Every structure is written in structure tokens, then in C-alpha cells.
Amino acid sequence: MTLNPPPSQQTPHSPRQIPNRRVLIVGNYCHDVLIQNGAVVAETLGGAASFISNVLDSSSVSCDLVSKVGCDFRYEVSHAPIVVPEKETTVFEAYFDLGIDGIGHADRVLKRVTACDPIFPSDIPDSRFDFGMAVGVGGEILPETLEKMVEICDVVAVDIQALIRVFDPVDGAVKLVNLKESGFHHILHRIGFLKASSDEALFMDVEQMKQLCCVVVTNGEKGCRIYNKDEETVVPPFLAKQVDPTGAGDSFLGGLVVGLVEGLDVSDASLLGNLFGSITVEHIGQPKFDLMMLQRVKDEVQRRKKQCNLSSSHKSDHEEFHARLSPARFSCFPSADSPLQPKLLVSGHCCESCDL
Numbered sequence: 001m002t003l004n005p006p007p008s009q010q011t012p013h014s015p016r017q018i019p020n021r022r023v024l025i026v027g028n029y030c031h032d033v034l035i036q037n038g039a040v041v042a043e044t045l046g047g048a049a050s051f052i053s054n055v056l057d058s059s060s061v062s063c064d065l066v067s068k069v070g071c072d073f074r075y076e077v078s079h080a081p082i083v084v085p086e087k088e089t090t091v092f093e094a095y096f097d098l099g100i101d102g103i104g105h106a107d108r109v110l111k112r113v114t115a116c117d118p119i120f121p122s123d124i125p126d127s128r129f130d131f132g133m134a135v136g137v138g139g140e141i142l143p144e145t146l147e148k149m150v151e152i153c154d155v156v157a158v159d160i161q162a163l164i165r166v167f168d169p170v171d172g173a174v175k176l177v178n179l180k181e182s183g184f185h186h187i188l189h190r191i192g193f194l195k196a197s198s199d200e201a202l203f204m205d206v207e208q209m210k211q212l213c214c215v216v217v218t219n220g221e222k223g224c225r226i227y228n229k230d231e232e233t234v235v236p237p238f239l240a241k242q243v244d245p246t247g248a249g250d251s252f253l254g255g256l257v258v259g260l261v262e263g264l265d266v267s268d269a270s271l272l273g274n275l276f277g278s279i280t281v282e283h284i285g286q287p288k289f290d291l292m293m294l295q296r297v298k299d300e301v302q303r304r305k306k307q308c309n310l311s312s313s314h315k316s317d318h319e320e321f322h323a324r325l326s327p328a329r330f331s332c333f334p335s336a337d338s339p340l341q342p343k344l345l346v347s348g349h350c351c352e353s354c355d356l
Ligand SMILES: Nc1ncnc2c1ncn2[C@@H]1O[C@H](COP(=O)(O)OP(=O)(O)O)[C@@H](O)[C@H]1O
Pocket: 196, 197, 198, 217, 218, 219, 220, 221, 222, 223, 224, 237, 238, 239, 240, 241, 242, 245, 246, 247, 248, 249, 250, 252, 273, 274, 275, 276, 277, 278, 281, 346
């Protein structure tokens, strides 16, 4: 599958002296508090920006990151955030035993407890980028922020959660509004990719959106599905032992963009997304990717590119690439038991039996 750039991105930009920087990530870091049976079981660095930059850094893809936190921010990160003195860092509580949440996760109810400042257009550098990633978690991406991103980036990938989340004024519970009523609808024809989980996809018209941009719908252990104009592609998952689902969608998007930056087509890049998503659910908080696994992935990506250059008939065949990427072969399952395991552990599923 090849991507048709949106019309706004088909026109060449005015001549530039300075080459593009690679990837711009826009979204706030946050503090995540994981709660089970009324007790805090873990406090971790969160926010889509943190999971995505972890994937990009691990894959040696250079990125700039624009994120805001308060003075209370308590993590050392490789991409320094803007510290807003009078504000607190965004905090999310994730409850793992409250049943179905407002956004449909059977295993997680999210509440935004505090919110740092939005990210304004003036916070974003005036450089040009190959890829922009609009990945807010707590409502920090404004329509004018996304407008600036589509101006300065050749292709923009958007996580729908950055656009459609609203927060209960009393307890901060996350709810979703339809994309049409989100205040971003007028910009959507200018973006390249829209990523949604299967629960979030219920809040948009996929048939309409796939005519405007490439839509990627993730579906947990079942992998993902790509909708691009009239093409639809199912991309199979990888085996995983789920411990904590937090960050899977973010790492997926990181893997997708790594693949695109490396020159893979969208369906092959989505396989990388599935791979990083599957490894993320095996960890609490930020996953540390195994160095040997990362090297194998790099080698396989180069091999795949050569293969696709030699024969266009390979392009739609995922099976070999999928088998060679399979993390089961890299024995990267976590070794230690985690405190969340008894409740959240999902036994591994075989990708061959996927019924997506
Ligand atoms: N239990 C799992 N087993 C294997 N892969 C998973 C699992 N959960 C998530 N993933 C991978 O991570 C991606 C994103 O997960 P998903 O749960 O759909 O997103 P979100 O975290 O936004 O709800 C999936 O498309 C899949 O590739």
C-alpha cells in the first residue's frame, strides 16, 4: 500500500536552504498513576510523547519534542520539556478494576487529575520537518497548534485522542466527542495519517475520513487495519504477554513513523507499529527495548526495503516480514512478575489465529 499525500502536501514548498529536520513530536508528558483494587501499584512517566520518543530514540530516528510540564515533573527525559512555573504536570490516574470506561476500555478507566498548559503555535519551532506527530493526551493540542504543524511538516500523523478527548469537570473522567464536533474537522484534509483505537474509531466516520487521509485503526491483541481511499489492509499482530496496556497505541504510532521514515510502505510500517505496541504491553511504564531485538529490526527493515525494490510483487506480502520480525524469536518477554499481572495478564495469542 502506498500513501497518497493530501493535496496540501502535494504542492512543493518554496525553495529551502535548510534541509528538513526529521520528526516533530507535539504533546505533553504526564505522570501516570496506575491503581488497582483501590491501591496505587505503580507511578510512571506517561504521555504519548514519552512512549513515542522512546521508540524513535531506540530506533535512532532523530526527533524534536515540544511538551509542557510543571515544576513538579519528576522524570529525567532525553528531550527536555518546557517547564511552566505556575502550573502542575498533567496527571492521569488509570483504574484497572472499574469495569468499562467512557472510552470503551474494559480494563482501564482514565481520569485526568491535573492538566498542564496547552501547547501554542509559538511553542513550536519555525523549522521544517519531514513528519509531525500531534499526540496530546490531556487536551493540550489546540486547532491553531495543529494548523501550525500542517504548515511546517511535510506529513502530519495525528492520534485521534489528541482531538476528541473531553474531561469531566468534577472527576476528570475521560470522555470522547465525535471528530466532527471536535473543532479540528476543518484541518483534517491537511493531515497524512489519523490513528485511532477501535474504541475511538466509533467517534469518526471512517468512510469519510479515509478519503481525506490514511486512517489506521488499532485493535489491541488483534493488530490493526489500514484504510486508505478504497484500499483496506489487515496487519497482523505479534505474540505478547500483556501486563499493562498503557502506551500500546503510542508505541504503535512511534513504530509506524519509524517505518515511514525508513522508507517502508504504510502496511510494512504498521507491522513495526504492531511490534512496538506488542512489546509495550509487556511492561509497566516505558519499555526498555532489547538491543539485539532493535538491531534485528533494523536489519530486517533494510532487507525488506531491498526486497521491495527488487520486486513489486513482494509489496503486499506481509507473511515473511512478519515472521522475521516476530518478537517471540527474540525472547524479549519480561522475566520478572509484575504486581499488575494477576489482573491484567493476557496469555499470548497466536497471530495465525487472528480473526481481525
Ligand atoms: N495484548 C496485545 N498483544 C499483542 N499486541 C498488542 C496487544 N495490545 C496492543 N497491542 C499492539 O499495540 C497496538 C495498539 O494497541 P491498542 O490497544 O489498540 O491501542 P490503545 O493503547 O490506544 O488502546 C495494537 O494495534 C497492537 O499492535
